[in-house]
Amino acid sequence: MVVVIPRLLRGSLGTICTQAAPLRSTPSALRYLTRSSVMKSKRRPDHLERTADVVRQEIFLHIQTTEGLIHQPEGVHGLGNKGSSPVTSVVSAAKVCGVASESPSVKRLRLLVADKDFSFKAGQWVDFFIPGVSVVGGFSICSSPRLLEQERMIELAVKHANHPPALWIHNQCTLDSEVAVRVGGEFFFDPQPTDASRNLVLIAGGVGINPLLSILRHVADLLRERASKGQGYEMGTVRLLYSAKDTSELLFKKNILDLVNEFPEKIACSLHVTKQTTQITADLRPYITEGRITQKEIRDHISKETLFYICGPPPMTDFFSKELESSRVPREHICFEKWW
Numbered sequence: 001m002v003v004v005i006p007r008l009l010r011g012s013l014g015t016i017c018t019q020a021a022p023l024r025s026t027p028s029a030l031r032y033l034t035r036s037s038v039m040k041s042k043r044r045p046d047h048l049e050r051t052a053d054v055v056r057q058e059i060f061l062h063i064q065t066t067e068g069l070i071h072q073p074e075g076v077h078g079l080g081n082k083g084s085s086p087v088t089s090v091v092s093a094a095k096v097c098g099v100a101s102e103s104p105s106v107k108r109l110r111l112l113v114a115d116k117d118f119s120f121k122a123g124q125w126v127d128f129f130i131p132g133v134s135v136v137g138g139f140s141i142c143s144s145p146r147l148l149e150q151e152r153m154i155e156l157a158v159k160h161a162n163h164p165p166a167l168w169i170h171n172q173c174t175l176d177s178e179v180a181v182r183v184g185g186e187f188f189f190d191p192q193p194t195d196a197s198r199n200l201v202l203i204a205g206g207v208g209i210n211p212l213l214s215i216l217r218h219v220a221d222l223l224r225e226r227a228s229k230g231q232g233y234e235m236g237t238v239r240l241l242y243s244a245k246d247t248s249e250l251l252f253k254k255n256i257l258d259l260v261n262e263f264p265e266k267i268a269c270s271l272h273v274t275k276q277t278t279q280i281t282a283d284l285r286p287y288i289t290e291g292r293i294t295q296k297e298i299r300d301h302i303s304k305e306t307l308f309y310i311c312g313p314p315p316m317t318d319f320f321s322k323e324l325e326s327s328r329v330p331r332e333h334i335c336f337e338k339w340w
Contacts, residue, residue, distance in 0.1 A: 047138035048127065056089040056127070057119065057183035089182055091129070092118040096177040097153070103249050106207065107169050108157045113148065113181065120145060122218035123188035123211040123309070123337075126156070129180040130168050137165030140185075140210035140311075140337075142252070144217035154181070157251055159207045187337040189215045189309070191222070191233045199236035201301045203293065203320055205243050205312025209251050211337065212311055216240060216267070220259050223266055235266065239301055241293045243272035243312070247284055257287065270297065295323055302327055310336040 098110030120126075122145055128137035143155035158169045188211075191198070200219070202212040216238065225232045244250045250271055260267050271287045273280075280288050298308075298320060308324055310317050317336050324334050 046135055048136050051127075051138065051184060054184050054186060058089055090115060090117050091127075091180055091182045094154075094179050094181050096173055096175055096179065098155075099173060099175060102157050102251050105160045105249065106157050106251055107160075107173070108142075108155060109169065109173065110153055110155050111179070111181065113152050113154060118181070118183065119148065120154070120183040121188035121190040122214045124183050124185040124214075125187075125211065126154070126181040126183055128156075128165055129182075130165055131178065133164050133168050135164040137163070137169075138184075139165075140214070141183075142210040142213045144214060144221055146218070146221045157207065157210050185211075185337070187211060187309070187311070187335055189218060189307075191235075193231070193233050195233060197234045197236045197305065199301070199303065199306040200238045201298070201306055201308045202238065202240045202242075203298070203308065203310040203312070204240065205316045206245075206249070207251065208311035208313070208317075208337075209242055210311075212240065212242075212309060213252050213255070215309060216256070216259060219267070220263065223263055236305060237265075238267045240267070240269040241272070241297060242269065243274060243293050243316075246273050246276045246278070247271075247280060247288070253284065257283075260287075293320075298323060299327055302329055306333065308334050310334070 092113050092115030094111040094113045096109055097112045098108075100108045102108040120141055123140075125138055125140040128139050130137070137158075139156045139158055141154050142157050143153065147153050147155070158166050160166060160170045189200070200215070202215060204212045219235055219238050222233050222235050226234065240256065242250065242256075247253070250273070253271070256269055256271075260269050269287055270289055270293075271284070272289050272291060272293050274290075274292055276290055302324075306329075308320075308329065310320050321334055321336050325331065
């Protein structure tokens with residue numbers, strides 16, 4: 001995975017701890033964490049290898065000592081150098097509380113997350129630990145941070161593949177299955193109330209819609225907060241450009257169009273299909289373009305206030321990121337993530 005992150009959206013994430021989080025009386029999923037973390041794929045680098053240098057969510061504990069209040073990570077012993085702030089990553093037990101087909105090839109999961117310290121920014125992914133599966137999955141969260149805050153839930157949408165975690169989700173996962181999750185990734189949109197207003201262009205291909213839907217849902221939450229309280233981050237406009245093989249593989253169509261209709265002056269979308277063989281339904285027709293996303297569509301939305309987020313197959317991500325750079329969009333305004 002390769003990412004380019006707008007500087008103004010980086011969080012203060014501290015240092016990476018290579019130790020696993022403490023396992024304290026957690027379900028069986030967590031007992032596989034250490035073993036799974038060191039397993040290597042024989043055919044290609046696995047998710048943990050590819051993302052070894054990417055920051056995971058971290059936790060500090062406040063410990064009172066004879067020298068005063070310091071930050072100390074839960075489960076880590078010894079205070080280290082004076083003035084240091086050791087950290088550990090948050091691994092949380094989670095239970096599957098919803099399983100549904102989002103498309104003929106994609107399963108959607110809803111997970112109830114146990115750890116109150118677990119949190120994420122819109123656009124991030126999770127390391128996905130499964131009991132009895134030696135390979136660790138990496139799946140983008142498609143729900144908003146607000147859903148986690150209110151209901152302790154996150155949602156994932158996983159495409160069928162021969163990768164063991166994806167196979168487990170499609171063939172073995174059931175209600176009440178126990179797993180474990182840990183947040184990671186530097187691809188996110190997390191504006192603070194006083195930040196400058198920005199427009200967003202979200203460019204998605206296939207299941208690359210997942211982190212962009214999380215961002216879109218977060219934008220909607222920010223717009224609702226601003227409308228109800230008269231304060232908070234002032235969001236600019238958002239344009240989603242989303243391409244898939246056909247309308248059956250355009251994930252979350254209803255959710256996307258509901259947001260477009262709720263915020264017609266702020267959110268717009270263009271849905272592209274590349275191999276449509278059936279008739280397009282009347283409700284989708286106004287939003288559908290047959291053919292790939294074009295360079296002109298992208299150029300039409302370039303401005304100094306606009307940030308671009310891209311997630312899709314590597315060739316698509318490479319093409320549009322290079323196209324934006326050649327159109328003199330500052331690199332810090334281009335954020336992309338691609339999965340192999």
